[in-house]
Amino acid sequence: MRLLGFGILKGMAVTLENFVRSYFDRDRRHHLFTKEYAWEPGAPAEVLPARADTTVTAHSRNFPILLHDGADPMGGIRCVACQICERECPPQCIYIEKDYDEQGKYIKRPAIFDIDLSVCMSCQICVEVCPFDAIVMDSQFELSTANRFGGLLQHRDQLLKSNEYYHRIHPEEARARDDRMAQEKAEKEAKQAAADAAKKKAAEAKAAAEIAAEKSKPEPSAPTAGGAA
Amino acid sequence: MTQTLLNLLAIAVPLAVGFASLFAFTTWLERKILARIQNRIGPNRISLPFTRFRRLFGLIQPAADGLKMLAKEDIVPRDADKLLHLLAPILSLVPPMMVLCLLPLELPYATAGMRALQAAALDNAVLLFFAITSLNTLAVFMAGWASRNKYSLLGGMRAVAQMVSYEIPLVLSAAVVIMAAGGMNAQAIVEAQRAQWFIFTPWGLAAFLIFFIASLAETNRSPFDLPEAESEIIAGYFTEYSGFKFALFFLGEYLAIFAVSGLAVTLFLGGGAGPWVAAYPALSCVWFLAKIFALIFVMIWLRGTLPRLRVDQLMGFAWKFLLPLSLLNLFVAAAALKLAKPWLSWPVGALVLYGAAVALSRSHRADAAPRTYSYAE
Amino acid sequence: MTLNHYLVLSAILLGIGLLGVLTRRNIIVVLFSIEILFNAANLNFIAFWRFGPNPEALMGPMFALFAIAVAAAEVAVGLALVIAVYRHFKTVDLEKLDTLREP
């Protein structure tokens, strides 16, 4: 026999339980799930710490940044301005111009690398398609600026961050990416070494063949053979 | 002449100032309790300027809200009826303020002269209470009509219809207590409950429940907060109000809540009675306010749990459920008082009342029951 | 304040009520004026009871209570009629409600 108004009383029992236990229950109190906003008034405006229970975690991705190895930004820049990410970017928010030295020869570096943050939708396609691991996603989001028309257009120097910084914001991902790059470099060297070895062997074989040919032939034109070797 | 004036001031000023500051405290209390019910923390970021008290659990939030309300621009619609537009919030504030003096609140410092002047000693205090609270309906209508906007007019008409139809169960359930206490004098009613509070008798409990539900509807609270039902097209009668007039409406609503729960405490919960009152007479005022806040906690708790009733269900509930039940309760109480044999009249009264309640609700929503569901593989 | 003051006041209210009844063409304002007449009469009842010979008989308040109750019933029925009239005739103007008179 369903008591009259029993459903309402059961519902009220639930809310009362929530109310009372929010003061006493250990596990319930800590998941009063209002997450503290990461930024504290007066806190220095450098990198927001990646804590698990705030809005900035070790996994969140917001806007892309360019990576460079070593201390000098332009020295160790990884990006070679191959413009694959510019083509693949769904909202087309990246603009790259290649860098040329005085003689007009293309040196593998971007002269201009702009990302319009107001257009970017942080979808991480550019990170995937980049063959050189030059672009990764940052986790900082305090990027609001006063002027609307140029403020959110980030230029190459603002985008450049050190690889060590990348380790600080996304430790796990950074380690995985570095291991993969190290492994690829090792393979390339191994392949390179194998290729050198093969080329050296081929060169020796050719040299040996020539010596053999010379012995079997009289000495009519000695000076030219030396040049060909 | 001047002595009576001084006595009057000594009673009136603490009531007005006390309840107005309690209004500020209650807004904070409501937001904190609702937050805790919903696993949130509630307001805690406002800090006193120029002092080192950082957050103080958000107690300064009401002051900030009040200041914001003062600073907000007061927009009056172009073709609104200026006079009535201004008068409505005032009229919504005056009756609850007037009614607060009718509550039998023994002020700790009261001298004999003062106590004689207290309005609670009036012969028909409870009747005056209902007479003055019926003015609220006027203020609601005036606000709805004066802002000359079709939706606030419809919202106002809805609120008026709700308040008028819930006034009858309110008065009838109070009539039960007046009959039991033998008079409408508030202090006499509290005296009559010295032996036993009315809420502990079956017909008293039924009357209290009806009174409480009707007072929820009278002050547009929780399951009956139809006028400010944002999920429907009609946004309620105070849409055209902003700034301090809007705050006045809220002050009026909260004072009405204090007044109605104060009356509920007087009629059913034995006014200022409580342990140790004999030893320290000043405690009766504390007990009175504690009981009021207990009722307010239940109101906030209801607001955090229950969804809203539809207009026709709301009306049907008043006319087809509360009214017949309160009439029957009047009859049962009369019989019980006449028989005066508690061991017999109480169980019978309880049975009759509960049976009638179930029969009434079964006759309206016969098939409203949770269903079981079949599964397909 | 003596009885005459109250009698003068209720006479003035009677005059205003009559004025309303006789000169206004909108039924609802006529109902207002009838209310004013009712209240003027109530005032007289209570005044005569207050200054009358034996106040314990409570004749005045009794009459006043019954008068108030009847007046409330009268207003309810009157306004119901007004709404019915309005629905039929689409007007509340007494001038136009002359269908009883032969053309």
Add this chain to the structure above:
Amino acid sequence: MSAAAATAAASYSLVRQPAMETGLLEVSMGPHHPSTHGVFRMDVRLDGETVVALKPVFGYLHRNHEKLAEGMSYLASMPFTDRLDYFNSMTNNWAYALAAEQLLPIEVPERAQYLRVIMAELTRLVNHTSLVGFFLNDLGALGTPLLYAFRERERILDLFEQASGARMMCNYFRFGGLRCDVPEGWLARARAVVDAFPRFLDEFEKLLCENEIVLARTQRVGVLSGAQAVNAGITGPMLRASGVNYDLRKVDRYGIYERFAFRVPLGSAGDCYDRFMIRLLEMRESLKILDAALRDIPTGPVMGNAPRVFKPAASETYGRVESPKGELGFYLIADGTTKPYRYRVRPPSFINLTVLEDLCVGHTIADAVVILGSVDIVLGEVDR
């Protein structure tokens, strides 16, 4: 003279407002109305309180998604599928990935299949909890059920953030598998969330399912018969609430759903109460699937051998998935280049919306809001 009369008449008409006779009241519950979920307008004609006619108007959130997709590579429109039904981005990704994999068959590894099922069922939990919360909000419960629902949703969104990097716009699926594997410890955290979920469901059912006011406001409101639903092409929980047994996970057996034992709850009356209860019961079934999937997920790669550039041969395909709102389908025509020739999305909430008028006529305006809440539309998907 006539000018004076005209102005007099004009002022006269200005002053004289038509009396409140119960003519039809034309109301437009505007694009930004607190209870229409997103930018959606309902032109309602009212006779007093009762709805006589209702015309849904939408298109305010139209972003030309399908035409855009024709100008971009297949992969580039994957992040845009997150924005379709922004409550369950993983399921949208899966539907698009499924359709694309039918164009160019790529063998999806075992671990990716399991992770796909886990992510889809987690989004079903997120969607149903949020819906039940919003539905109760429309009924007037001041946010309490909604905040209980959001408390659970937060935990699941944290899982998504750890796996894919973003809470709502995950962009996690790829043709032939997933973009990256879940971080270590993720499966244990997912197990914890799934184990804690039934406690929330019990609390929710205790709070609301027997509440007399909820019963009074939702039972026999917005009744949709089975035949009417099938004729209107309704799919998803709304169809099953009317008693029709049609769940794509059982019909198509896509992904590895046939390995999990779960049941499909069916309603009887097809009113708002059934639609509300069906979603609660479906959540319990999803929990069963999640338990099984989390228990026996293998290790291994998450990405099949997808070609460097996705360039399918000229063909057409239609891939569909049981999204929490109904049958979400992607119809693709490939013309051999890297860009799709035609890219069409079959949005479930758009089609479920077509019966809104038939459900609402005869009910009061407060019921119309509740019925709209029970239909569960998300404007991102309706307008595309």
Add this chain to the structure above:
Amino acid sequence: MIEGVAFYILSTVAVLGALLAVSRRNLVHGVFALLLFFAALSGLFVMLMADYVAAVQVLVYVGAVGILQLFAIMLTEHVTGDDLRRLGARGWFWGLMLAVALPVVLLLPPLLNGEPPVPPAAPQSTARQLGSQLMEHYVVPLEVLALLLTGALIGAVAVAHGPEKDPPGKDRPA
């Protein structure tokens, strides 16, 4: 002295309220003036030591009758409430004459001959006495009044309800 000042204030408010109620073009203003008039009258009742009647007056008139008239205005022609016919609409002159003549005629006898009877001690009319008299002495009129009120209630609903319209929606919920 206090009583005199109070009497004059209340009576001027009452007369003003009545005049405004009768003469205002805007009916809603008229209703609010009428309510002011009722409130002033209830103040006069309190001065005449009939506080129970004063409370009933406020409860019945200001609370219920005022709202009833507002509803009536809303449901009839003028939502904005201004009725365009002015005071002097039809035969206002003779109306005014009668309105002045009748009270003067009624007032002359008591004013002229008798000096006002001396007011005895203030009678104590408590609700308890009224209640007991109602139950013993006036029980028959009370029952008749109850029947009258029920009849009026049902009659008003029947008259105002009008012809039964067909139910608007097809599956109208119960």
